[in-house]
Amino acid sequence: MLEQLLSHLGFYIPEVLLIILMCSLLFIEAGYGSREKGRVMVYYAAFAGLFLTAIMLCLNFGHDSMYLFSNAIVIDKFGTLAKLIMVVGTAATFIISLMVTDFERELKPEFLIMGVGVLIGGMLLVSANNFLTLYLGIETLSILSYVMASFKRSDSRSSEAGIKYLLYGGVTAGIMLFGLSHLYGVIGSIQFTEVFTVLKTVEGTKLASVLAGFLLFFVGIGYKISCFPFHMWTPDVYEGSPISVTTFFSIVPKIAGLSALIRITSIFFASNNELSEFWVLFIHLIAVATMTVGNVSAIKQVSMKRMLAFSSIGHVGFMLLGIVVIDTVGYGAILFYLLTYVFMTLVAFYITAILEDYYGTDTMASFKGLVKKHPWLAIIMSCTLFSLAGMPPFSGFVAKFNLLSAIIDKGYFSLAFIAAINSVIALYYYVMVTKYMILGDVEFSEKAKTVNFNNQLIISFLFFPIVFLGIFWEKVYTLAQNATIFLP
């Protein structure tokens, strides 16, 4: 038994590495006290650790899919790719937190420690193979997030964000647990493999309570990916949290939650027709409502962070379309979308963060006439926004194209038309920002500050994939399509 566990540990190296990293970051920080040198060391260690983890994850691609630790964990290509995207996103957020002064420097190492913790939770969630691991993943992810949201201790909005996140999270987690207990009551197991076998034959009243269980379960996941009607916390938390934390929130929990939802859907709802029909209809409605609510609410926002929060809700709605098809093509398209979305989010938030640093606010006002103050930032920001709206030749277009083609393949034309109209609404509010940045004639009284060269360099690096994946997307797309889920 012990031998088996140890041999399984070999496939679990990325997560183990992260746990070691988290502990060592704690020790480094404690060891150096609050001195500047300690902070630098923590950053070095974190980047090195994440880099190692990414390499280990790449190595994992070579292995066959398998169950670990008495079926509690599953390792497959899909999960590995999702984890890889999360690690890259986390590393980039750490860079942002290093470069901007969104909260006290003394707390920066703590952000890293907790970030790594959230990442561990996210990875657990992605590779969960029973309901208990899944719940554990969500909770690990959430509890640290609550603290991260209120990092900016001097700002009451930050504390408000933390409390809001906590209250919402607590309630939804409770509802989710309630749903899971229902499922356990009906099915008699928490292992995905066993649940899968039972679900094939479930019908009648049992089916109804299974459905109720899954709907309650969806509350927890829906809260994590902030889809309608569990999206209300998103704008407040995004606005209140320090900006590097916001960036982190729009990457790691989203990828983890969506991946878990995809796994659940592909395991449970591809086998039983009655159940799957209902689930598809449900996700269908949620997707339409989510993208419409997100996009329409984003129109009138003044704060850039709030606008990006609502637009992220719109994007989640779009990604849910890939789940509707219940097909690997759709899941691959979502992974590709997530990958491009990570880079677009990073660039958009990074530039907002720099401007917030310089001008003390993230409202549209700080974007006015940006092209005169910082032409390079203005150009990159508007290209990124066009990419978010789905304009070629940027990768956002390719991502949308892939998702649309997945749903049109299954004949969901009405859904495709709704998505198309949503894209136009989204373009409107993105273009409005571009208007502020580039079109308007603005005279400045104060002299423009120069953006430090490193910032421009990092932004350009993060921007590069947005263009590259818009033209040469075949390799990455094929990789995403081949990242299959290990089905029982």
Add this chain to the structure above:
Amino acid sequence: MHGLLNWILWLPIIGMVVLLCLPKGKDQAVRVTALVTTLLTFLLTLVLYMNFDTTIPGMQEQFSIKYQWIKFFNIHYSLGVDGISLPMIILTGLLFFICILSSWTITKYVKAYFALLLMLESSVFGVFMALDFFLFYVYWEVMLLPMFFLIGIWGGENREYAAIKFFLYTFFGSIVMLVGIIALYYATGKGVDSFNILALQGGHFVENTISVFGSTFSFERIFFWAMFLGFAIKVPSFPFHTWLPHAHVQAPTAVSVILAGVLLKMGTYGFLRIAFPIFPSAAVEYSTVIAILGVVSVLYGAFCAMAQADVKKLVAYSSVSHMGFVMLGLASMTTAGMNGAVLQMFNHGTSTAMMFLMIGVLYERSHHRWIVRPDGTKGYGGLYAHMPKYTTIFIIGMFASLGLPGLSGFISEALIFLGIFKKFTTITVIAVLGLLIGAAYLLWMFKRMFFGEAVEEVKSYTDMNAREIFYMIPLCVAVIVFGIYPSPLLNMMKESVGSLVSLLGSFQ
């Protein structure tokens, strides 16, 4: 000659990169680079014309280029040229060269302006050359970005509104078209040719059905209208024309010229290349609707033009009216009508470009465009006495635009009426009224601006300088030569249009 299309397509981009690498403050060098680039591109389009074999109708047979781009979806980088796209390519080459010359006086962000113009030129070529539907869509969309900034940064007072309206309208049309493109891909079974525009042509989708919002429709009809919407917004046909007057009035001169001269033609080109040949039976079925939209555009555009006090807006509405004639020619689906439509696309490109350029020349002197100012006083008056050269060239452009026999507009409109008369007699009779109103508003505008007592400030205007006359000459020549001797153009398009007409004929 292999690779000629690649050169035409990418030369502007090369020029753009060179121009962006020039050091700061070298505005003159930037202008010269742009000029040389567009001149070379134009010469290359002429080389293309010389080597073009007019007896071949297809688009794949000459100069075609094909590389695999995305294997997963069978997307190719594939270019071609035929008798319908060649006139458009030459027109694009010519107009961009002229536009660079006419933009010599731009002083705001010179580098960005010329870079965006070159980027726009490349993407317009891409639309006219693309044989792959995905590639077509990419170019169709990429074109919006430079256009948005050109209107939005260098435009008039209300430019932001105009730029955003233009952007959203066109984006809406094209994203609906995207759904159609993907649907076609799956309807043909994701094969090697599923994004190949030519392979999709021929009416393979008559039997297919789709279900939208719970009811079943004919695949062909739904997606004919999806494509129609995308193209009709671009044309623009009534009732999708509302973005055009704003965009035109606010855009700087060169951008207006490009917009009216080339971009509007992309809409009708879309009908000829995509909507009609891919969905021939729906096109035949709804030809009456297209004709009615065409005639409404003709009359509505003409009446709106008559009511304008701003001369640029007047010409903008006259574009709506003239593009309505193209729609009529398309709806006729006869050889004469179709040829007339393609010819009108070219001729309208040259004549309307003249009009916009002339207005631009005047605007640089007067800094307003009022025929009648809002307070009721005259804006100009008596221009003929103070600007004789200007008046001469203006007369040529104006008469070409109103369709005077002997100038280019007449021939294409005559051909269109010839082609459509039998099929839609009533509509033809009504549409002829459009010509009359066209003559009325143009001559009335001419009377108010050029004759009569001169306003005080008109007396200080200088006549056209050598640069301005130089770039008007090719257009004057085109307008006069193709008015007397249109055969080179007609020969060029004859075979390609003929094969389209016979395809549509087999569904009638």
